[in-house]
Amino acid sequence: MKRKLVVIGAGMASGRMLEHLFNAAPDQWEVTLFNAEPRGNYNRLMLSPVLSGEKTYAQIVTHDEGWYAARGVTCRFGESVTQVDRSARIVRSAGGDTPYDALVMATGSAPFIIPVVGKELPGVVTYRDLEDTEAMIAAGLAGKSAVVIGGGLLGLEAAAGMAARGASVTVIHLMGHLMERQLDPAAGALLQQDLERRGITVHCKGATKAILGDGKAEAVLLEDGTVYPADLVCMAVGIRPETRLANDAGLEVARGIVVNDAMRTSDPHIFALGECVEHRDQLFGLVAPLYLQAEVLAQTLLNKPATFRPVQTATRLKVTGCELFGAGDFAPGEGREDIVLRDPQGGIYKRLVLQGDRIIGIVMYGDTADGGWFYDLLQREANIGAMRDALIFGPAFQPKAAPEPAQLAEAC
């Protein structure tokens, strides 16, 4: 007889977990899948092309109705779980109680809203899901002015997408250069040049003081007094794990839902994965470790031993014409060495950060074709001593055939 598995959240991590589970043991679990969004799994990474108009929603769906039906998944889309009763092993929702033998919390994250005056004004949006994306498209971007607060990965994709739809876009970024977690200042500057070349205004070291407007967003005021007109304000300053249900249920929660190496929470019948979890004091926002979690959790649910070990993650920006790649650690530090290749006219910049004979950080801008190869060397902690001379020129310049690059991680 099948055991009952309830999954809360149909994000990319839970979708991948279900694939592993059904592939390994199609008949072991009877699955009920709740999703607050009124739809199933789609590729959240591809929202940028939807925003820019390069793709449609239908093109980014990963699991359609037929897929769920074939696997006997009960889909409860658009239905929020309101409570978890751990002692009774049931989840409560508008549709009633659903019992579980095992529960997976994949509640994801919520955008962080900076607490400034005017944050509730109509026209202030976040950039997280299809609703946000559709809201921005619906605002009729052509000819409008838009301000994106946050010059990270999501903010820049939002900015580029809106610019592609004809909006006049300004990016306000608190730090000294764009994407400071993925890029060093030199690459950040090249990225800024490229964005400015396509008409996007970039304001670094800009602290937002208030969103101005009478009944709707009209402008953004910075601490230094600069004012940018804004028919639309998109907040993209970060995310926080969505932990409300877990908290209410009395699970151990720190910044995220605490899980062990097997993705089990403090309740042995409850598991968690994705952006909502905290593992060994670490939160996760990029897709690669999430996919690993999905693999581990599927094993756990099949009573097989598995251990989650986070991997280095790499970033590509999905903005056409802005080729960038960042991975690992590139902060200056004791014993760290750089190899840098630069073509100032061509807007190409490549930097490898080495510690000993190993790559620990990669920043590339303008030409990222070899990113996967470097990333593989980084992940494998390969000794690059012997190929150091031509290393930065990529696999074509190495004496022997280079190994196949590893699967490239992407941001979610």
Added chain:
Amino acid sequence: MNMQPTPPAIRTTCPYCGVGCGVLATPDGAGGLSIKGDPDHPANAGRLCVKGSALGETVSLQGRLLAPRIHGRETGWDEALDLVAARFTETIAKHGPDSVAFYVSGQLLTEDYYVANKLMKGFIGSGNIDTNSRLCMASSVAGHRRGFGTDTVPGLYEDLELADTVVLVGSNLAWCHPVLYQRLAAARAARGTKVVVIDPRRTATCDIADLHLALAPGADAVLFNLLLAEIDRRGLIDQAFSAHVEGMAGALAAAHATDPDASGLSPGDLSGFLDLWTGSEKVVTVYSQGINQSDSGTDKVNAIINCHLATGRIGRAGMGPFSVTGQPNAMGGREVGGLANMLACHLEIENPAHRKAVQTFWNTPRMAGAPGLKAVDIFRAVEEGRIKALWIMCTNPAVSMPEADRVARAIAGCDFVVVSDMMEKTDTTRLAHVLLPATGWGEKDGTVTNSERCISRQRRSLPAAGQARDDWRIIAEIGCRMGWPQAFGWAHAAEVFAEHAALSGVAGALGSDFDISDLAAIDVAAYDDLEPFHWPRSATKKGGRFFGDGRFTTPSGKGRMLPIIPRAPAPVEEAFPFRLNTGRVRDHWHTMTRTGLAPRLGQHLAEPYLDLHPADAGRLHLQTGALAEVSTPHGRAVLRVTVTDSVGQGEPFAPIHWTGETAPTGRIGAIIPAVTDPVSGQPALKSAAVAIRPFRAAWYGFAVSARKMRPDCDYWAEAALEGGFQIELAGRHHPDDWGRAAARLLGSQAEPLTMRDDRRGVLRLAFLEGGRLVGALFISADPVAVSRRYVAAAVGSDCGLDILAGQPGADREDEGALVCACFGIGAKTILRSIQTQKLVSVEGIGRALRAGTNCGSCKPELAHLLASAEPEP
């Protein structure tokens, strides 16, 4: 339609080594020449070496001196000539004829040489004319004169082909006389000639050697004394011929007293040589600078000649001692008396009857009464202020003389220095008060004599560059302006030649071997049509060999054997423990003023280097690619190290070609002491005692540039490229700002592409203009490891960041170091073909890649590549 007829090929001769190959030069109508070997010339029968093949690449106006200059200011000929004539006249009037000197060149044509000699010895009245042949041939001249009476080469090139055994002593024939080497190699292949190479180094010539004797440096006279003693022991003295020989008893006594251990050879090697030489009646002993450039060079020459006189193996087909000269017209210079201790047409300056005859012929009131100063002594006299006016023609003593720094200082301190040259900037032209532009090869008309006494016409195929004039005309102009127009009034080079030929008749009458008086009445048309011929050419003798008939040109008419007591070079000292051997490389000639212009000649060995035995390198902590500082009390050089067991332990080798213009710290002359042979005055250039230590570079660099570079660092060496230059660099200190230093070096204001790896001291910069590479600089804390050919080939082409990799990517193949300069084929390409096409012979490589099929100079290297290639499993 206007069809341009193809202009006829002009028959001329090559301006490099003493083989004297015939060349067919066809003007391309755009100022250039296409070059082929002359199939009808007796020296080469159509063959050419890589240097000769590349002559067409050296006739551009690049670097030429195009107008006379006084103190750097361009001027007209009249002003310059008046000044030179006035200053020489004034100096002679005030300080006497010996206060002036000419230092001339084995690269002058015979007509130039004749006029210079006539002016100095016959009209100025001093013997102070000497030539760079002093550095090359003087010991052979002296040895010939002691042994034969006159400076006579007895044999012909064909003797190398007719011999059963050819001994090459002190001669890297494969690189220094490539066409003669090819003739020998072909004869060996055809008839199994035994070849012995006697050289402390295992040179490329050893490729065809049945026996290589790596004798102790300077032990040549020991070896030939041992040979003479063995000849005697075996009863091989030619009793009939010995009637024509004097001094045999003394020579044999000295030979028998020679210690066999001093040769440094194993008993097996020694007896192998003795067996071969004594066992072959047809034996030729070829010798060159390894014999001559020694402080006992004349004795070595006579030790060799002794063996041939004792056995009568001289002057007959396939036998004899054979001196091969390093310069295209060393022989012509010797014939006209270009050496300070000769008169003209092999007459003797010390002989009053000879002096009188020449004085009468020249109809001059003044005549040099005694030998003048020889090369080393000329510059000593300049240094001491005894020579106050100096005229240097067609040579570069500030580089090529021993103690070259001292020579350069002496020239710089001279009251009045005239330099005639075809090049604007040489180490020597920079020191001149008056610069006179001379025509160069391709623009000159005259004759040269090669190592087998073959006189050939060098013919004009190009117009003179700028205002350049032929050397003989320049000298004659000075003779006229100094007051002797009747003696220097020729209108044509043919008239000079005719006068020289007429004088040779006077000499012949006095017993001289050099008599070409058949041509004393030659006119311009006949001169223009003159076919190559072997001298003499007189009523009594035309061409052929000398001395086979036992008739020598000594007063007694007998050949002379000399008692030779071998003298080893002075032992090395603790402070200077290495014995530095020197020589030429395959693709360059002398100070590279001409070969340096040809891109393909700069690729084979693009930098001054030091061959060092592995044991020495280990002790000094030097690896291949590192820089070594080589020093003597006279100066220092910085050279790229090649670790190789082709040289003996303690016997490093360095090539001689680099100058202040191409590699200021590669000037080998600067470190060599001016020790000379007491008989010939020839400097010992191959035995300096030197110290070697690592050159501690903070950085190494390699750069290519479309523009001429003039670096300002501790070490640099430049070579020409197609469309630019390449340069090796190193420094003890980093410049303050590499970006600015690179922009200055490469002469570009573009914002460069960069690659840096600070911990490794790696910085690479590439400057693009309009997308094309105009310059790139590769800096590293270690010797720069990039594919130089790949980077060099990129100059002027479209480039991206990949150029900074300094090597081709996966889709392009690295050709490796240039081996075949004629077809531009690299070592890696050849190795790949050997493996993939399973090539097993040099000829097979030639069929597959064409490598080695033109000049053949690279065949020894192809053979080494074959030997080194691992057969594909």
